[in-house]
Amino acid sequence: MIWVDREAKRLKERNLPQEWADDMKTPSGRIHVGSLRGVIVHDLIYKALKEQGVNAKFSYVFNDMDPMDGMPTYLDSQKWGKYMGQPLYKIPSPEKGFSSFASYYAQEFIDVFNSLNCYPQIIWSHELYKSGKMDLIVKLFLDKADKVKEIYKNVAKAERAPDWYPYNPICEKCGKIGTTKVYKWDGQYVHYRCEEKMVTWAAGCGHEGKVEPIGENGKLPWKLDWPAHWKVIGVTIESSGKDHMSSGGSYDMAVHFCRELLEIEAPDAMGGYEWFTIGGKKMSSSKGIGSSAKEVASILPPEIFRFMQVRTPIRTHLDFNPYGDTIPNLFDDYDRCLNAHFLKMENALPVGKIGEVNADFARIVELSEVNPLPKKRLFVPRFRTVANLIKSKNDNIESFFEKQKKEALTDGEKKLLKERVVFAKIYLEQYSEKNQHTDIEVKAFTANDLQAKFLNRLRENLKVVSTSDKLAAQEAVFTAIKQAGIKPREAFTAFYQTLTGKPYGAKAGDLIDELGIDKTIKLLDESKTDKKVENTTLFPTLDKPEIFSIDPEMAKKYPSINIGIAVIRNVNIKKSDIEFKAQLKEFIKTQDNLTNETISSYPEVLTYRKLYKEMGLDWHSKRPSPEALLRRIAQKKELYEINTCVDAYNLVVMKNRVSIGAFDLDELKLPTILRFPKAGEEILLLGDKEPTKYETTDLAYFDKTGGYNIYFNYRDAQRTAVTENTKNIILNIDGIYGITRQQVERSLKESIDIITKYCGGNVETVGIVTA
Ligand SMILES: [Zn+2]
Secondary structure (H helix, E strand, O other): OOHHHHHHHHHHOOOOOOEEEEEEEOOOOOOEHHHHHHHHHHHHHHHHHHHOOOOEEEEEEEOOOOEOOOOOOOOOHHHHHHHOOOEHHHOOOOOOOOOOHHHHHHHHHHHHHHHOOOOOEEEEHHHHHHOOOOHHHHHHHHHOHHHHHHHHHHHHOOOOOOOOOOOEEOOOOOOOOOOEEEEEEOOOOEEEEEOOOOOOOOOOOOOEEEEOOOHHHEEOOHHHHHHHHHHHHOOOEOOOEHHHOOOOOHHHHHHHHHHHHHOOOOOEOOOOEOOEEEOOEOOOOOOOOOOEHHHHHOOOOHHHHHHHHHOOOOOOOEEEOOOOOHHHHHHHHHHHHHHHHHHHHOOOOOOHHHHHHHHHHHHHHHHOOOOOOOOOOOOOOOHHHHHHHHHOOOOOHHHHHHHHHOOOOOHHHHHHHHHHHHHHHHHHHHOOHHHOOHHHHHHHOOOOHHHHHHHHHHHHHHOOOOOOOHHHHHHHHHHHHHHHOOOHHHHHHHHHHHHHOOOOOOOHHHHHHHHOHHHHHHHHHHHHHHHHHHHOOOOOEOOOOOOEEEOHHHHHHOOOOEEEEEEEEOOOOOOOOHHHHHHHHHHHHHOOOOOHHHHHHOHHHHHHHHHHHHOOOOOOOOOOHHHHHHHHHHOOOOOOOOOHHHHHHHHHHHHHOOOEEEEEHHHOOOOEEEEOOOOOOEEOEOOOOOOEEOOOOOOEEEOOOOEOEEOOOOEEEOOOOOOOOOOOEEEEEEEOOOOOHHHHHHHHHHHHHHHHHHHOOEEEEEEEEEO
16 A cells, blocks of 8 residues: 555544645745645545545645745846735736736646646635635734744744734735734734834835734734634645644644634644655756756656656655656656556456555556556557667657567557657756766765875875976876876876866866966865865775685675774673663654655665675565664664663664674684675574574674674674673674765764763774775
8 A cells, every 4th residue: 555545544534524635835936846745745645535435625725925035036136126025916927917926926836736637726815815714813813912922932932022913914005014013903903013124135114004904904924824724724634844844843833823722623744744856955956957846847747747756655755866867767667557557457466465566556657647547558668768769860769669569559659659759858858867967977976095195196296397397297197196006097087077077088288287287286185175075084994804804705796895893992881871862862753754665765775675685585574784773763662772882883773774783802703704604504693592594695794603693784693792791892884785985984983983982992993894
């Protein structure tokens, strides 16, 4: 069952006569694509409820009485500046044909979400006020201003002045709503001043007056406006971005206003939804990626855009970086789900676990529907192939797919192909590999140790080269290559990345000449301060096989292995520690919204699962330690309390999701080694009575006595367990595949810090052993 059906099932159980899902937005300019997540989340819950036979409604509120409080960069501030502070629905539209500024930008957004098959009832906030439906609530809040202030103080820790009242009238003289302050309420009129300096973005006119707080004379402040809308509309479900969901935040406040003043239950927020970001940024200003809903939605067919939203659980962060392979992968994923839909129609879903997964896939495609889904199986031309054919200038794409299908394409298939051609062109022109922008390339470059050494040498060598001596500059480069002992190709990559931001460039001497010696040295210096600090390793590469090494056979099979090692002596391990418990509690608090889906999306967790698969293990029954610990948190189970050493490093495991093990050094017979077990080797695991036989494909740590852990820190041996009697320990941090040396180093540092904080001790040996 997918997330939205689970939520719908849960909500159905409350048995309300009507469920009303609602979302809202202030149309203060082009609406950012991130706001589409809310629209789709509510559309999905509305549809899922209706399917379950619940009487459901869905609306979208545009808060168009809000003041213009910022100047969009694409508007001429000379022309638009005078409207700052006025309510958006009274400001003229930037284009003809719209009743206001608000309606123009709202309509652009409405068009986008309509195109994604979301059709909520649109509610304009100013019409709600104008109708008089808000009047009684406004009066209630004014009458109970003291109670309102008490809630501000208790919940948001915000003190309001004694003469503060929760209402913003529109100034009768200058028309602004963002600058007025009510200082008196006499039961019929609010008395207000239009303040010159109340806000930084607009200046009031100084007018003083009184007005009845009814109709569209003014509005409630946002935190009260929100629950007032809920009551008037009858909203029972409203989720929002996590910025509103914090303790003391807008939603928390609104819950109190509902209960203590409005006498309603606040809508169910489904725990709030996580961000939808573009290329990792909430607001993307990168060249090429527009940030408005209209721009981003236009680069994908609507059902693919919807699909990306539907399949992402509500409390999982969704990031869409359209560059590289993202778009072709997204189409592939969609096609896989579409195939499941076909299987379902054909009553051919496989049985068991795979069948369940496929049923979910089919459900995701069904909820992603924009245009009616095909009534029977279609031949689906793969997007990636379409793009490749266009790239290779194949001008008969249709016949290519007919050959592949071994039959003529049907009209439906031709239509699908035509659509994919359109979007493949957009993809090729803007987002395929060759279009990656410089900022992304620069970010992708991180100098390794040797490259950093080379760049340092080069900088020193260039200091003695005189300006405009191209030959000497060229010579300086080659000398630095020799000094650093680096392969020329690697050195030149670092050279060009540092000086041009690209992996290639003009001949070295010419490039230095073109930049000038001083500029070159400056660029090399900068690379030292910003990039290199980040790239500099925290710990040396450890070459002490008398303590630990990686078996060559293991290194050959898994060349990506990086193991962090530390020997800490004279630790004092206790049962528990009050300060640590507080630190742990603090961390658990931040994981309140953690779900198994989120855990399954962490790249580190996927990495260990990949390894488990490689070892032939079923990661459903054997969960790598970061996953096992986090799942307890997600399921709100208590964590096991072992001792101050194990508990402390487990916190680092949960934070960084990189697995860590600590062992009693005095119980180990050095040297230790990471190797494949030999046939017949066994391990007596902590908590077990019978030994477990290793498979010869397992990854395991051994000392001279035998194995002391299994599957790369899945479980440890009894004989080397860290207890309150342990005095000296050895730590291993397990890096493999995508878990890089940098991540291993970070976990190594943090586990040393936390262990020495709570258990004391001195670090004797520390470093990284790489395959
Ligand atoms: Zn005024």
